[in-house]
Amino acid sequence: MATAPTYYIKTYGCQMNERDSEIMAGQLDQIGYQASPTDADADLIIINTCAVRGSAEDHAFGYIGQLKQMKDSHPDLQLAVAGCMAQEPGTVAWIKRHAPHVDLVFGTHNLHELPRLLDEVSEHDETVIEVWKSAGDVVEHLPSHRNDGVRAFVNIIYGCDKFCTYCIVPFTRGKERSRELRLVVDEVRALADEGYQDITVLGQNVNSYGHDLDPVLDLADLLESLASIDGIRWLHYITPHPRDFSQRLIEAIAQSQKITHHVHLPVQAGSNPILKRMNRKYTREGYLDLVSRVKKAIPDVSLTTDIIVGFPGETEDDFQQTLDLVRTVRYDAAFTFIYSPREGTPAARWEGRDPVPNPIKKDRLNRLMELQYQISLEANLNMLGKTEVVLVEGLSRKNPNVWAGRTQSNKVVLLDRDPAVDLIDRFVPVRIEQAKTFYLSGCQAGAPLSGPAPRRRIELPLM
Ligand code: 5AD
Ligand code: SF4
Numbered sequence: 001m002a003t004a005p006t007y008y009i010k011t012y013g014c015q016m017n018e019r020d021s022e023i024m025a026g027q028l029d030q031i032g033y034q035a036s037p038t039d040a041d042a043d044l045i046i047i048n049t050c051a052v053r054g055s056a057e058d059h060a061f062g063y064i065g066q067l068k069q070m071k072d073s074h075p076d077l078q079l080a081v082a083g084c085m086a087q088e089p090g091t092v093a094w095i096k097r098h099a100p101h102v103d104l105v106f107g108t109h110n111l112h113e114l115p116r117l118l119d120e121v122s123e124h125d126e127t128v129i130e131v132w133k134s135a136g137d138v139v140e141h142l143p144s145h146r147n148d149g150v151r152a153f154v155n156i157i158y159g160c161d162k163f164c165t166y167c168i169v170p171f172t173r174g175k176e177r178s179r180e181l182r183l184v185v186d187e188v189r190a191l192a193d194e195g196y197q198d199i200t201v202l203g204q205n206v207n208s209y210g211h212d213l214d215p216v217l218d219l220a221d222l223l224e225s226l227a228s229i230d231g232i233r234w235l236h237y238i239t240p241h242p243r244d245f246s247q248r249l250i251e252a253i254a255q256s257q258k259i260t261h262h263v264h265l266p267v268q269a270g271s272n273p274i275l276k277r278m279n280r281k282y283t284r285e286g287y288l289d290l291v292s293r294v295k296k297a298i299p300d301v302s303l304t305t306d307i308i309v310g311f312p313g314e315t316e317d318d319f320q321q322t323l324d325l326v327r328t329v330r331y332d333a334a335f336t337f338i339y340s341p342r343e344g345t346p347a348a349r350w351e352g353r354d355p356v357p358n359p360i361k362k363d364r365l366n367r368l369m370e371l372q373y374q375i376s377l378e379a380n381l382n383m384l385g386k387t388e389v390v391l392v393e394g395l396s397r398k399n400p401n402v403w404a405g406r407t408q409s410n411k412v413v414l415l416d417r418d419p420a421v422d423l424i425d426r427f428v429p430v431r432i433e434q435a436k437t438f439y440l441s442g443c444q445a446g447a448p449l450s451g452p453a454p455r456r457r458i459e460l461p462l463m
Pocket of ligand 1: 338
């Protein structure tokens with residue numbers, strides 16, 4: 001009997017990409033492929049790319065280049081490039097010129113066609129390129145190969161219509177399209193029946209959920225429906241936008257024990273002129289008002305943000321306003337980025353005329369991180385002595401005698417491990433005894449709230 005062909009998917013970027021990779025894997029399982037744990041033994045390698053910053057693109061280009069050698073020594077190996085970079089004309093031109101060893105290029109809008117595209121590859125010698133410029137209707141009921149364990153991701157809205165001037169996403173992911181509430185609820189109910197307890201709903205901009213449906217819905221409607229499903233313990237939603245963060249949503253979060261009390265509010269910049277040029281459609285004052293409403297309604301909220309430094313034309317005074325905003329809000333954590341010009345976006349044109357010099361960009365990033373690390377440590381020190389429920393995700397990378405997991409508000413917690421007791425994928429009360437900038441640690445403070453997960457997961461180190 002012939003052995004099944006194997007596949008390996010290398011995923012860059014955000015959770016939306018992770019979810020797309022699960023759907024690609026599901027389709028491959030259905031046509032008789034088997035997952036391979038590494039790229040070394042795979043018959044098909046798919047590179048699911050991210051275009052949000054130059055650094056993510058450079059990693060993918062490097063990996064595509066490396067695979068040439070592998071293809072030379074294993075000519076039957078098939079290579080496919082997918083994801084956001086594939087939507088960019090520059091990538092397709094680069095592959096044609098520098099990477100003819102790639103067999104297939106497909107984009108974010110036609111990943112449901114993967115089996116047919118692989119048939120095309122077997123009929124052609126040259127690279128098959130099928131990238132749709134725009135999205136069709138949402139395709140439902142695709143097979144999917146999810147990770148085992150208790151944590152699952154569910155798409156609720158695709159695309160983004162916000163057109164922030166630095167961002168490539170509206171070009172690579174197309175216009176906003178919400179999934180029908182009934183279909184999302186059915187999917188989550190089926191996941192709960194399979195033993196998934198921690199659900200993260202996904203979208204480039206989840207706060208727009210339902211605005212395009214008839215009747216119009218709010219993200220709060222969806223989260224409340226999902227919270228009522230038996231077996232679901234925790235609900236997360238990523239990524240929100242401050243602009244459409246409704247008061248109704250704040251109240252829904254405040255009243256729910258299941259909806260995470262982690263609120264991610266990407267501010268991007270602290271000065272009004274920069275926010276205006278970024279096309280964020282809120283002001284510093286409006287954002288701070290939102291933050292104070294969130295803090296008032298959800299006193300135990302954990303707030304995080306995304307910040308870009310070195311946007312074209314950003315002055316030292318603009319940057320000081322970002323630092324000042326960070327001091328005012330006191331985020332638990334911040335994801336900080338140096339502005340990266342994305343071809344085809346308005347800000348990339350301004351970068352040509354009015355760039356912030358590289359050493360200044362780096363210096364601003366360092367100053368911002370130093371401030372944020374100090375605040376993160378102080379926020380974590382406030383957790384000392386508290387008992388938190390932790391979902392154990394795996395062994396600590398640095399110490400196999402320690403479990404690593406996360407609280408409902410997404411803080412990493414380490415706890416001592418008794419090798420005789422398997423806590424993986426279980427919700428465990430932990431008393432916090434130590435606080436560092438990036439994690440907390442403590443000891444078990446009671447019996448796990450949940451039994452062993454129905455599907456065993458491979459123990460992956462977390463940190
Ligand atoms: N340069 C730097 N950071 C960016 N982000 C999005 N586009 C860019 C860019 N061109 C950041 C934003 C966003 C996060 C996902 O990535 O902060 O919230
Ligand atoms: Fe990009 Fe802005 Fe849309 Fe977020 S809201 S994906 S930053 S355009």
